[in-house]
Amino acid sequence: MTTRRDLAGLIGVGAAAAGALTLASSGVKAQAAGQNTFDRIIANKKMRLGAVTSSAPWFVKDAATGKWGGHFYTIGSALAKDMDVELELVETTWGNAVLDLQSDKIDIMFGLNPTPKRAMAVDFSNPAYDSALVVIGKPGFEPKSWADMNKPEVKISVDLGSAHDQIATLLCPKAQITRFKTINEAMLALKTGRVDAQCIFWMGGVRAVKADPSLGKVIVPQPFFGSTSNAAVRREADKTWLFFVNTWIGYARGLGLVRSAVVESLEQVGVKPEDIPAGITL
Template structure:
C-alpha cells in the first residue's frame, strides 16, 4: 500500500511541477527549487540540533545522532534517493542557517509559531506538545505552584519557543535562557537552576535517564505547540514535497513507528 501511495502522490507532484514549468508565470526562483537541486546533486542537507533528547540527540557513547528526526531524516533522504548530510544548528541560529542556504530543511522538532513563520515556512505538523517542568527530586519544586516564587531559578533553551512564553508567564521567579554548548540539564545538575522548562520529548527522556529527575506537569496545558519541519520561504515546490512526505509517513505508519521507538507516541499529531 505504501509503495502505491507514494508513487501516486509523487506522480501528482510531478504533474504539478510540469504545469509550473509550462505556465508563463513560472519564475526563475520556482524553477530553482531545492527539490530539483537535491535530486540532481544527490545530497540532502538537514539542519539538526544535536542536543535534543528523543528528537536529534548525539549519543556520547557512539557519536551518532539518535531520535525521531534522526530516523525520519534518513527516511526523507531515502525517498529522494539522496545521501543525508547533517548540518549542526541550534534554536538560536537555525533561521539564519536556512536563510544562508546552509541546509535544505530543518528537522529537529521545531515549534511552529506565528513569529517564526514570518521568516521561514513550516510543513504540516507531525508532533504537538505542551510545556513541562523538570526538577530534582530533592529540590524545592514539588508542584507547579512552587515554580513562580521569589528565589526560584528557571531555565530553558535560548531561542526555543518556550523562552518568550516563560518570560511573559513568570512574575516572581528568576528566568534565564541557556545557550549551547551549555545545557538546561547541566545547569540543573550543577545547582545553578531549580527547574528546567521544556517540552514532552525532553521531559520524558530526562526522567528516564536520570534517577534524580522528576517531571512536574502544569495544572492546565500551557502553550500547546505543533512541531513541524522548517524550510526557507519562497520555494513552494519543495514545501509541497515535504508536506507530502509528512502526510505519507502518517498514512503508512512510519511516523507512529518511529514515535513509539523514541517514546513520543502520545504526542503524534493527527
C-alpha cells in the first residue's frame, strides 16, 4: 500500500515544471498589489490550503497532536512539494470555502463540487476524481429515488452551503430540509431521529455507516446523480495559477497518485474497495 510519505516522495518536479518554476521565480519581484496567485506563492514560498476539521476521509485533524490527515491533505502536500513551497493549512468549512477564496484567506480548496452558484464566484480546476451523491436513510427508511424523498413529510439534514445542501434543495424542494453548520451536526440529527435521511457524498456516507451501523443504510437514489470533486481557486484575470493546477492534477491522476491517496484515506477509516456501493467507481 502506498503511504502518505511515499506519495509525497513519488511526486517530483519534472524538467518542464522545473523550467516553468525557474521562469516564474525570476520574474517574481512584482509588487504585492496586483500580483497573481501563482507568482505570489512562488515568491512567498507558501501555499495556503483550505482544510475542514472532522471531515474524514477528506480532511481530519487530530485534536491531541494537531496533525492533519485525509486525502486532500495528502494531495495538497504533494502539490506544495512539487512547487517547492511550504504548505499552510487554513481552517475553513465547506460552506465558507468560496468566501475564503474570494477574501484571499486561502489560495486553493480541494474537494469542492462545481455547482453553477459556486462557478459564478470562483474558478474550478479539472476534476480530481469522480464522485456521487447518496443518502443515509434511518433504519426502516429506504427510498429508491429522489422522488420518494420529495415529499412534505420527509425530513432531510444537510451541512449548510455544501453541495449536499444545494443538490438536496434542487432535487427535493417539497421535503423539509434542515441545515447544519457541519456534516457531523447533520449526522447527529439523523442519529437522534430528528430527520429521516442525511444527504452526503458517498465517501462520507459509507465511512459513517461502517463506523456506526445504527445510523441506517447508505442508499444511491435513482436517477443516479454523479458529480466531480475539483479544486477551486480565486477568480483573477491572470489564469496562471488555474492552468498550473490543471496541469498538476492531470499529472497526479496519470501516475495514480490521486487514487492512491483516496484509497489510503478510506482504509484509514475502515472502508475497503468492496464497501463501495454498486455503480460508483473511484
